[in-house]
Amino acid sequence: GWADYDLDGDLDLYIVNNGNNKNFLFTNKGGNLKNSACLSFTGNQSNAAAIGTKIYIKANVYGNDIWQYREIAAQTGGGVSAQNNLVQHIGLGNANVIDSLIILWPSGLIQTETNVAVDNCLSILEKGGTTISGIAFNDLNGNCQIDNGEAVLSNMEITIEPGGQRVYTDQNGLYQITLPRGKYTIAQNNSTNWMSNCGGSPQIHEVEITNRSRNQILSGFNFSNISTGLCNSSDLSVTGATTALRVGFASMLAIKVENNGTLPGTNVELVVDFGSDILPTSSTIPWTSNIGTVYRWSLADIAIGESYTIYVSTMIDANATIGDTTRVGLAIGSLEKDCDLSDNIFEETGILVGAIDPNDILVSPEGTITSDEVLQYKIRFQNVGNTAVKRVVIKDELPNTLDLSTLELGSASHSFRFHIEDDRTLIWEFENINLPDSTTNELASNGFVSFRIKPASNLANGTAINNHGVIYFDFSEAVNTNIVQNIIEDELPGKGGTLNIFPNPAYKQANFSINPRDLSLKQVEIQSIAIFNSLGQLVHEARGLEQFRYQINDLQLTSGYYVVKVLGVDNNEYTGRMIVQ
Structure with missing residues (x-):
């Protein structure tokens, strides 16, 4: 069996003989030893020894990007009397860092680590273990239980401590997160219009995940809510985002509408002006009418807490000019009072392009901004491989120059799970997305996520706000997007x-x-x-x-x-x- 017996970074050999024959230990004295790493794995959802785990390691060795593969297996010692050490040793030549470490656990979980230090031993615990879930709802009768007829609330932020992880309720009011063994406190952060309340106090759930509860789904950690009293009507909002606007090609606009108010929005009208270069061809909810480039949807009622996305297929005019800027204007309204009209209108800007880098990040407005402007980010991705992708993960580690408390999720191309790790890392997970490759279906091979956020307070003039994303397709190496930059330049204090x-x-x-x-x-x-x-x-x-x-x-x-x-x-x-x- 092979193992690092003397812990000097190289493998030693132990030979076991049967009968009265002696066993032998051959120690490797190192010699021309280069950089290396050793990795030990502990299963959480999988078996504790991590047997069956597959590991892909990428590093730049002597100027070349090299992938290496390891698999943790039993009975690897060449016979029934020996077993290799389960710790995995990887030779790295002159590489100073492991660029990508992709772990395929037996449970089916794909875990990715980046920028892993070399010349040390790293213990890796399988993420997840037990799924915790619950629903945020409007507790009309104050009994702290969700009853028939009580509205569920989307976009409510749930915090898990320790660790500072955050998840958000989806269009069904549901949140869920997978956690390893340990004790946790789960609480809801109040929004402008809703506050957690059960018997006069905010609800807080104490959860302990043990070996007995591992790999289970624990539900019912709900949050009953009442109105904060700041909004006594509907609060409609609309956002939109498009895939790449390639001249002469099909594209798609995702329109997210929601009601964060305390009353339903009735007789809701959605109006979209596509401009002269974008032609709508179909919509998951058909438009009611159109005059020229302006299309109208009569959406009837939008319930309390309701949120959904309308997907509009479009075609970009083949005679449009590459490099021109397009603007899609969106507006939503109803006959009733709206608590906040500032988010009832939205502008999606884009550049008409020919060939593009399909995996990128965009920001609007670009360049110089004032400290109170809202930044709109969009991260686009496309499968340019030769087979369908089952899973896509997008990560965006926000710089400290952005105010995380102002984060608002926008529309996206597909359904996703979202959470925040390590205080500032935004993570979108597209499970079972089945994204076709671009040669099979060019339009369907594209996707995107979008969000809005404000700069941090008290930034000095000249401060740069840099942001970029990382995209993972199945177990391929990570794709880093470009970096977008804004510069703070506040207007003169006399502006009124x-x-x-x-x-x-x-x-x-x-x-x-x-x-x-x-x-x-x-x-x-x-x-x-x-x-x-x-x-x-x-x-x-x-x-x-x-x-x-x-x-x-x-x-x-x-x-x-x-x-x-x-x-x-x-x-x-x-x-x-x-x-x-």
Whole structure:
């Protein structure tokens, strides 16, 4: 059997003889010993000895990316009397780090480690073990139990300690996370409109996972919620994201709609202006009507806590110009009051491309931003291999220059499980995605995730915000995306506020005013206004106003998406977006 008997980093040989024959130990004196690593494995869902585990190791050895393979097996000593040590030893030549370590556990779990240090022994515990799950819901009768007719709540953040892991409830109000043996405290973080409450106190669950509960699914760790009282109506929101916009090719727009309010949204209307270069061809929920590039969905009611995604298949105009910027404007509204109109309108921007790097990260706006702007990130992926992919994992370790408390998940191309590890690492898991390769089905081989987040507070002018993602396809090596960068450059302190447009979407009338950023400041008068359509053409202009509110009573604009630019008497420009129905 082979083992590192003297713990000097190389393998020694022990030979066992039967009968009265002596056994022999041959020690390896090292000689020309290079870098190496030793890895020991402990199963959690799998058997404790990790028998049957397959390990793929990638490192750059003498300038070449080299993959090595190991498998932990029983009876590997050449006979019934011997067994190799289960610790795996890997020679690495001049490599200073293991770039990718992919572990296929017997349970079926695929675990990936990156940037593993060499010349030491690493103990690796199989992640997961027991799945904990529960539901967040609106506890109408206050009995701390979910009953028929009580709405489930999506996008509620659940925290697991120790470890600082976070998961979010899905469209069914369900959260779930797989944890190894240990004791845990599970709590819900309150949102703006909902707070955990059972008998007058927040619910907290204490969970202990033992050997007896290993590999089980433990459910019922629910969170009953009541309204915080800050919102007594619906709170509709919409986001959208597209796959790559390749000229002459098919694409897809995913539209996520949700109601985070405390009352249902009734007679909900969704309006989308696709612009001149994107042609919708079909939708998982058919649109009700369209005029030119503007498409309308009558969505009826959206229940309390309800969230779902509409997938729209599109075609990019073959005559469009590569390099042009496209803008898709989305707006959602109903006849009732909405608690927060700021998230009822959304703009998805994209660049028309030819050939592209299919695995990348995008940010909008690009370049220089102010410290209070919201950044919209999108991580795109595509299977450019030669066979279907069963599982995709995306990781994004957020820099400290982003405020994690402002994170909002956006639309995605496929259903996923999401959680946060190590305080700041966002993880999307697409299990059983069955993503075809690009030669079999080019459109279906694409996917993406998206999210919104604000910069951290008190960042100095000139601070760089760098972000990138890592994409894993089955057990292939990790794919690192490009790095996107924003630079903080706050506007002069004299700027008085933000542009308010009401109603939005607009029909025959629209009102414009500058809302003070600080209520203690005097409202800024409007000096001039200019409205541009989705092609950038000026369609309305007024000058010499010097008034606090500008109103258009007979809105002579066709249905579509518009950018509004207002100049205040403080000589600052204020920009907003408007949908005209």
